[in-house]
Amino acid sequence: MKTDIEIAQSxxxxxxxxxxxxxxxxxxxxxxxxxxxxxxxxxxxxxxRRPQGKLILVTAITPTPAGEGKTTTTIGLADGLRRIxxxxxxxxREPSLGPVFGVKGGACGGGYAxxxxxxDINLHFTGDIHxxxxxxxxLAALLDNHIQQGNALGIDPKRVTWRRCLDMNDRQLRNIVDxxxxxxxGVPREDGFDITVxxxxxxxLCLADSISDLKARLSRIVVxxxxxxxxxxxxxxxxxxxxxxxxxxAVKPNLVQTLEGTPAFVHGxxxxxxxxxxxxxxxxxxxxxxxxxxxxxAGFGADLGAEKFLDIKCRAAGLEPSAVVVVATVxxxxxxxxxxxxxxxxxxxxxxxxxxPNLLRHVDNIKNVYGLPCVVAVNRFPTDTQAELDFIIAKxxxxxxxxxxxxVWAKGGExxxxxxxxxxxxxxxxxxxxxxSYPLDASLEEKLxxxxxxxxxxxxxxxxxxAQKQLKELTDLGFGGLPVCIAKTQYSFSDDPAxxxxxxxxxxxxxNLKVSAGAGFVVALTGEIMTxxxxxxxxxxxxxxxxxxxxxxxxx
Numbered sequence: 001m002k003t004d005i006e007i008a009q010s011x012x013x014x015x016x017x018x019x020x021x022x023x024x025x026x027x028x029x030x031x032x033x034x035x036x037x038x039x040x041x042x043x044x045x046x047x048x049r050r051p052q053g054k055l056i057l058v059t060a061i062t063p064t065p066a067g068e069g070k071t072t073t074t075i076g077l078a079d080g081l082r083r084i085x086x087x088x089x090x091x092x093r094e095p096s097l098g099p100v101f102g103v104k105g106g107a108c109g110g111g112y113a114x115x116x117x118x119x120d121i122n123l124h125f126t127g128d129i130h131x132x133x134x135x136x137x138x139l140a141a142l143l144d145n146h147i148q149q150g151n152a153l154g155i156d157p158k159r160v161t162w163r164r165c166l167d168m169n170d171r172q173l174r175n176i177v178d179x180x181x182x183x184x185x186g187v188p189r190e191d192g193f194d195i196t197v198x199x200x201x202x203x204x205l206c207l208a209d210s211i212s213d214l215k216a217r218l219s220r221i222v223v224x225x226x227x228x229x230x231x232x233x234x235x236x237x238x239x240x241x242x243x244x245x246x247x248x249x250a251v252k253p254n255l256v257q258t259l260e261g262t263p264a265f266v267h268g269x270x271x272x273x274x275x276x277x278x279x280x281x282x283x284x285x286x287x288x289x290x291x292x293x294x295x296x297x298a299g300f301g302a303d304l305g306a307e308k309f310l311d312i313k314c315r316a317a318g319l320e321p322s323a324v325v326v327v328a329t330v331x332x333x334x335x336x337x338x339x340x341x342x343x344x345x346x347x348x349x350x351x352x353x354x355x356x357p358n359l360l361r362h363v364d365n366i367k368n369v370y371g372l373p374c375v376v377a378v379n380r381f382p383t384d385t386q387a388e389l390d391f392i393i394a395k396x397x398x399x400x401x402x403x404x405x406x407x408v409w410a411k412g413g414e415x416x417x418x419x420x421x422x423x424x425x426x427x428x429x430x431x432x433x434x435x436x437s438y439p440l441d442a443s444l445e446e447k448l449x450x451x452x453x454x455x456x457x458x459x460x461x462x463x464x465x466x467a468q469k470q471l472k473e474l475t476d477l478g479f480g481g482l483p484v485c486i487a488k489t490q491y492s493f494s495d496d497p498a499x500x501x502x503x504x505x506x507x508x509x510x511x512n513l514k515v516s517a518g519a520g521f522v523v524a525l526t527g528e529i530m531t532x533x534x535x536x537x538x539x540x541x542x543x544x545x546x547x548x549x550x551x552x553x554x555x556x
Contacts, residue, residue, distance in 0.1 A: 003556055004108075004110050008117070008118035014261050016255060020038065020263070023263040024048070024290055026044075036256065037126060039252040042252060045285055053288050053294050054292065055284070056296070056324075058296065058297040058377075059298050061301055061302075061326065061358050062303070062493065064491070066334075069110065072409050073325065073408060074295055075092075075109040075408070077377075077419050077423065079258055079408070079416055081416075086293055088294070088295060090295050091286075092264065092297055093270070094254070096195065100123070101535070101539055102533065102535050103536055105544070111409030111410055112410065112415075113409060113415075115258055115259075121266055123552075125266075129197065131247055132250060135247055142237050143223050143237060153236055156224065158190075163193060165193055174532045179191075195532050197269050197270055198270070201243070202275065205250060205268060207312075208280075208281065219234055220518045251280075253283035254267050267280045267282070274529060275485065277300065279297075281313065284317070302326060302362040303362070306365075311437055312483050322373070323372070324375075326363055329378065329384075330378065330383075333355035334355055337350070346383075349387060349388065356392060360395060369454055370435060371435050373426040373431075375426060376403040377405075377406045404422050405418065440483065444480050448486065459507055467510045479517065482521050483521045485522065485523045487524065488508070493506075509527070
């Protein structure tokens, strides 16, 4: 059996100009990066006269080590839509180097449902994430230089909130002390690094809808507080223009293709457990101008990526999905039911019954909290039994939701045709009543509580004394009208990764609050969530290699 990278490397890719033509993007808008990658000029959005297509969101159950295949399903669904005669485009996030070299080993789909060139996308791609890191660290350098050069803004070094970043999992840099070595080397202070995809610059780039909006958002970024307790912004440091210059090309969406030649926008990559987890607004809007169906995904489970996609991205950009796909596997649901990964190949309806409430809660949220039409896509594995599949189908039918078997990993678009047919039916026959999980005019605490109780289904919300103080301060400073972005473990509805399935009666504890004024939301940190991940005991990087012919191996 071929590996994912072997399948990708055997693909004969079409010239990117032909892919652009299929998407209705004229040559004048293309900025090619070799033969198979291009950026699309933002003028395309202003000048396109094509009616907007339908937006399809792909999300998933709470992730497990057994895997769910959300990205693979997203790509296979877009290919499946083309196979049944519909024009479709994919809009996805681009991978971060940290997970590529850490646990994932790649994030371009799998099997015969991938975006290519797989190696380029997983590694440096078009340099977007590097540009975001440079812009982030330029702001950090200007901030510390301002303090060093007289500190006219009266910035309190103990209340600097802006951190440096790099696109790698490196726990050693989470908390550091810098500025050591004497006066000429800066003002000593506590500092730290975040992974680039958790940087507010990434969120800003992904939520901006134009260059002018990008610059305005950059200017609003709060980097720290003065001795008087007033927020100090990027605009006050006169950094926004130079940062925008660094992001001039990065803000333009990247165009690539699937293995079957479906156009794919791969742009932006904020994590969904510590950021808002969606590809860029600009890429999504371009996709909607290029096809009848734009298929996009949101990171991790629906309680994270989909919640933020709907409550933050759709609210900010005026988007409304026509249908939602919730991806699950029998294997993952059995893990939620308490089985060890080594026991998943054996039929176990009792474990499935214990685990299926996780799926049903996500589905219920999509239908009844957000008011959107929904279908469950079960990624079929050879070890799945008919009795197990029938059990899931029956349980979903009780919620008024159809279940479709997906075989896109093994069959590509052919294995996604049934799912494509159901998505088209949903868009045609079931009108949604889209709504958010909380109103913007609610207080920050009310918004947090709404997500915890309505989406996670927890019993309540607790704020540490420090978080209570921060909540009051942010409200007093005028940030109370922003949406909330909750950073929590992806492995549970709760803030405890050990609580699998559909736990109840739990309390989510918020330990820290900070404003991302440029992105336009307030971040709430819960549990043990880290903004700089670490590498596992056996990182994927140990198995990635390059031969004498320049061929990469080990990505998967």
